[in-house]
Amino acid sequence: MPTPTYVAIAKTVLTGSQASVTFSSIPSTYTDLVVLLSARGSHTGTYTQFCVVEFNADNTSLYSRTFLEGDGSAASSGRFSTTYIINNALTTDTATSNTFSNMEFYVPNYTAATNKVLSDSSASESNIASGPKAEVMAGLYRNTTAISSIKLTALTPALGASNFLSGSRFDLYGIKNS
Amino acid sequence: MPAGATYEPLASTTLTGTQSTIDFTSISGSYTDLVISIYCQNAAATTGTRTGLLKLNSDSGTNYSYTSLSGNGTAASSARASSQSGGIYYAELPRNGNGPNVFGFARISFFNYAGSTNKTILSENSADLNGSGNVVRIVGLWRSTSAITSISLIGGSEGFASGTRATLYGIKAA
Numbered sequence: 001m002p003t004p005t006y007v008a009i010a011k012t013v014l015t016g017s018q019a020s021v022t023f024s025s026i027p028s029t030y031t032d033l034v035v036l037l038s039a040r041g042s043h044t045g046t047y048t049q050f051c052v053v054e055f056n057a058d059n060t061s062l063y064s065r066t067f068l069e070g071d072g073s074a075a076s077s078g079r080f081s082t083t084y085i086i087n088n089a090l091t092t093d094t095a096t097s098n099t100f101s102n103m104e105f106y107v108p109n110y111t112a113a114t115n116k117v118l119s120d121s122s123a124s125e126s127n128i129a130s131g132p133k134a135e136v137m138a139g140l141y142r143n144t145t146a147i148s149s150i151k152l153t154a155l156t157p158a159l160g161a162s163n164f165l166s167g168s169r170f171d172l173y174g175i176k177n178s
Numbered sequence: 179m180p181a182g183a184t185y186e187p188l189a190s191t192t193l194t195g196t197q198s199t200i201d202f203t204s205i206s207g208s209y210t211d212l213v214i215s216i217y218c219q220n221a222a223a224t225t226g227t228r229t230g231l232l233k234l235n236s237d238s239g240t241n242y243s244y245t246s247l248s249g250n251g252t253a254a255s256s257a258r259a260s261s262q263s264g265g266i267y268y269a270e271l272p273r274n275g276n277g278p279n280v281f282g283f284a285r286i287s288f289f290n291y292a293g294s295t296n297k298t299i300l301s302e303n304s305a306d307l308n309g310s311g312n313v314v315r316i317v318g319l320w321r322s323t324s325a326i327t328s329i330s331l332i333g334g335s336e337g338f339a340s341g342t343r344a345t346l347y348g349i350k351a352a
Contacts, residue, residue, distance in 0.1 A: 004183065005183060005185055005186060005187055005347075006184075006185040031190075031345065032215060064306050064307075064308040064309070065306055066249060066250070066251045066305075066306045066311050066312060066313050067249060067313060068247065068248065068249025068254055068313050068315075069249075070254075075247075075249075075254035076249075076253070076254050077248075077249030077250055077251055077252060077253055077254045077313075078249075078251060078252075079251030079252075079306075079309070079311075081308055081309065106283070106285060106302075108215055108217045108283045108343075109217040109281070109343060112217075112341075112343075113279075114278075114279040114280075114281055114341060115277075115279045115280055115281065117217065117281060117282065117283045117304055117306075118304070119283050119285065119302060119303075119304040120304075121302060136249075136302070136313050136315060137304070137313055138282075138283075138303075138304030138305055138306035138311060138312065138313040139304070139306055140280070140306040140307070140308055140311075142279075142280075142308060144279055175185075175215075176187065177187045177190040177215075177343075177345040178187055178190060
């Protein structure tokens with residue numbers, strides 16, 4: 001039987017509300033990591049909210065991102081340097097019921113002694129005239145330490161506390177290059 | 179009967195010095211799609227990025243075209259180039275002058291690469307430089323009905339920097 005090279009490492013499916021999900025003790029035996037989310041946040045009032053990413057429990061000012069997004073009316077781009085990487089395409093509890101956003105976070109070369117890159121493609125579509133978003137993003141974590149944990153947290157657009165709702169699913173995969 | 183591997187690494191290269199191109203040759207036709215993941219840096223000592231192009235089957239004819247959607251942190255934009263001979267645009271490559279540890283990434287998908295129709299690609303490129311940089315999505319077309327048997331990634335005018343790593347995967351349908 002062939003050796004698997006795209007390996008499911010861990011998964012979390014929420015049965016209740018939860019502020020964050022952490023994948024810890026990530027083995028260093030892969031080349032790249034992929035995190036897939038099907039998630040919905042508890043915020044109300046807007047149609048998308050933040051899903052933020054932190055590596056190795058580090059919340060210092062080592063993160064930056066450049067994003068490109070479309071909201072059904074216009075495309076725009078922006079940039080932030082902060083204490084985590086922000087994704088702004090988490091579907092909220094204002095959106096059509098039973099609707100979850102989809103996100104892919106690709107982290108290449110996560111054990112290398114160089115800075116870490118996060119490549120994100122996300123969609124929050126809920127059959128509403130305006131508000132949902134398609135977003136792609138380039139993230140940078142300026143740290144040369146291998147990534148051993150990834151924390152995903154739901155925040156409101158005002159950076160206040162929030163939750164991922166029941167039914168949200170988080171999968172971590174490892175990819176090998178040989 | 180257990181299923182075979184459906185996402186199979188075919189070749190991988192990690193550079194230990196500057197190199198102008200990364201070439202994958204003699205690609206088997208036994209897969210459905212191909213994917214290249216490249217963690218990349220251009221060797222220029224200046225800041226910013228260099229444009230990366232790729233060629234297929236060593237073709238230097240005017241058979242390449244592409245459409246890009248880009249964000250540079252200030253504005254979104256789109257561009258198109260037709261009947262190109264230099265290859266398909268696949269990435270903005272961070273230059274070494276941004277810092278030796280600052281790399282970008284692209285995942286490039288080649289769909290139905292062994293089919294007898296023209297070939298399409300999709301590149302997902304991330305190159306954030308903490309205060310500058312780009313995020314880009316590119317669709318490319320190679321107007322050839324030949325199966326893709328070789329892919330040449332060009333590292334910009336100064337070439338790829340040491341530490342650049344590229345892996346070619348083959349994906350099988352059921």
